[in-house]
Structures are given as structure tokens and as C-alpha cells.
Amino acid sequence: xxxxxxxxxxxxxxxxxxxxxxxxxxxxxxxxxxxxxxxxxxxxxxxxxxxxxxxxxxxxxxxxxxxxxxxxxxxxxxxxxxxxxxxxxxxxxxxxxxxxxxxxxxxxxxxxxxxxxxxxxxxxxxxxxxxxxxxxxxxxxxxxxxxxxxxxxxxxxxxxxxxxxxxxxxxxxxxxxxxxxxxxxxxxxxxxxxxxxxxxxxxxxxxxxxxxxxxxxxxxxxxxxxxxxxxxxxxxxxxxxxxxxxxxxxxxxxxxxxxxxxxxxxxxxxx
Numbered sequence: 001x002x003x004x005x006x007x008x009x010x011x012x013x014x015x016x017x018x019x020x021x022x023x024x025x026x027x028x029x030x031x032x033x034x035x036x037x038x039x040x041x042x043x044x045x046x047x048x049x050x051x052x053x054x055x056x057x058x059x060x061x062x063x064x065x066x067x068x069x070x071x072x073x074x075x076x077x078x079x080x081x082x083x084x085x086x087x088x089x090x091x092x093x094x095x096x097x098x099x100x101x102x103x104x105x106x107x108x109x110x111x112x113x114x115x116x117x118x119x120x121x122x123x124x125x126x127x128x129x130x131x132x133x134x135x136x137x138x139x140x141x142x143x144x145x146x147x148x149x150x151x152x153x154x155x156x157x158x159x160x161x162x163x164x165x166x167x168x169x170x171x172x173x174x175x176x177x178x179x180x181x182x183x184x185x186x187x188x189x190x191x192x193x194x195x196x197x198x199x200x201x202x203x204x205x206x207x208x209x210x211x212x213x214x215x216x217x218x219x220x221x222x223x224x225x226x227x228x229x230x231x232x233x234x235x236x237x238x239x240x241x242x243x244x245x246x247x248x249x250x251x252x253x254x255x256x257x258x259x260x261x262x263x264x265x266x267x268x269x270x271x
Contacts, residue, residue, distance in 0.1 A: 009264045012044040014168035016258035019051035021081040028055030030254050036242045043088045046131035046168045050084040083116035083131035111149040126163025134172040147193040159205040164230030164267045175221050212238045217259045224261045236263040
């Protein structure tokens with residue numbers, strides 16, 4: 001059986017919007033976020049560091065007003081970093097969708113990232129869209145060990161899924177240089193969790209890691225990526241265009257400090 005890429009392409013964007021739960025986040029999501037989403041007009045949106053502050057419902061209504069169905073984790077209390085996924089109504093095609101989550105309580109042996117999974121059928125094909133953010137603390141060795149445990153929880157979950165799967169988000173993998181491997185960081189915090197490790201662990205379960213070639217997604221570091229299985233990712237780009245807007249403020253809580261990660265994709269079909 002041979003795989004082929006479908007001619008039907010979808011567009012997506014993934015963005016850490018810097019609501020920073022627990023660090024004095026604003027009560028309303030900054031207008032620049034909706035403005036950029038509206039202009040980008042992607043079929044699928046994944047937002048990290050989305051927080052249910054006082055005005056979050058107004059933001060959801062705005063997204064619905066431009067044709068999106070909005071999904072988030074309704075278990076969560078307010079003021080917790082979460083994932084929001086929004087999908088154009090015409091992409092869902094009136095089909096039902098399923099929202100899945102990971103546990104929101106850590107144990108000594110299991111830690112979990114910010115996470116949201118939406119499963120639906122697109123043109124008869126199963127499609128899993130997952131938003132994820134690896135949580136961080138103080139960049140110590142124990143912090144990077146905890147990041148690894150979160151990755152383990154994520155890979156264990158997605159390895160069991162059927163259908164095409166796309167994971168997008170902020171993986172907080174730390175700085176890396178091209179050509180490094182997971183063994184390049186002996187004696188450093190990153191020996192426990194790093195970009196090369198993320199790439200190796202993704203490949204081990206059949207996923208391909210996609211990272212734009214240019215720039216960084218946070219300062220000069222590439223933290224935001226797309227992992228895909230059963231889908232062809234086309235031209236991932238870090239877009240900093242929103243920083244040219246008149247209402248952009250540098251280094252302000254509630255104003256995104258990561259690039260928008262955009263890409264298009266098509267699903268594999270088999271013959």
C-alpha cells in the first residue's frame with residue numbers, strides 16, 4: 001500500500017498568546033490577538049497560554065462571529081494556562097467532534113502538559129488536532145526532568161491514536177544548534193529534555209517534527225513546532241508581522257511574545 005498526499009490543503013496557525021497565568025495577566029485578551037487571527041484566516045487555530053480571565057467569553061464570541069467553532073477545557077478553573085482550539089465551521093462540515101483532555105493533577109511519576117485534543121472527520125478521514133504546551137518553572141535540572149515527564153505523557157497518549165494526527169504548540173525545549181543530538185548536553189539541564197530529544201522521541205512513534213528554518217519563535221530560540229503523522233506539513237513559518245501593529249507593546253504581559261507559527265497541510269491517502 002502506497003501513501004499519497006491529498007490535493008486538499010488546510011491552513012493552521014499556532015500561537016502562544018502570553019496570558020501568563022499567575023503572573024498578573026490582563027482581564028481581557030488583547031485586541032491584537034483577535035486582529036491577527038482574523039487577518040490570518042486559518043482553517044485551524046491552536047492557542048497556548050489561553051487563560052479564562054474575566055473577558056474570555058467575549059473573545060470566544062468574537063471567534064464564533066468570524067466562523068469558528070471554539071473548543072477549550074471546560075474542567076479548568078479560571079487563571080490556569082490552557083489550550084484553545086478553534087476550527088472553521090466549514091471544515092467540521094456539520095460533523096460531531098470529540099474533545100479529550102489529559103489529567104490536570106500531577107503525580108510523582110506522571111506530569112502532564114497543557115493539552116487539548118479535538119477529534120473529528122474531515123472528508124471521511126479521521127483527524128486529530130492537538131494543542132500542547134510543555135510547562136516550565138526555573139530551568140533547573142529538575143525542571144528539565146519534569147519537562148521530559150510531560151513529553152512522555154504526551155507521546156504515550158498520541159501513540160494510541162488512530163487517524164492523521166497533528167500536534168502544535170510550545171514545547172519549551174530550550175536553545176539548540178543545528179546538528180546537535182540528545183547527547184550534546186552532558187552535564188547541562190538539557191541533557192534531560194531538548195529539541196534533539198523531542199525529535200528522536202517523535203520519530204520513535206512515527207511522527208515527523210516540523211520547525212521553520214528561519215528566525216526563532218521566542219527571542220532567538222525555536223520553541224514552537226508542529227508534529228505530524230499521516231499528514232504532509234507544507235511551509236511552516238514563524239511570522240512576527242503582528243509586532244508592526246500600532247497596538248503592539250514589547251515585553252508586556254498579555255501581548256504575545258512568541259511568533260505565530262503558520263503552515264498548511266494535506267492528509268495522506270492510501271492506494
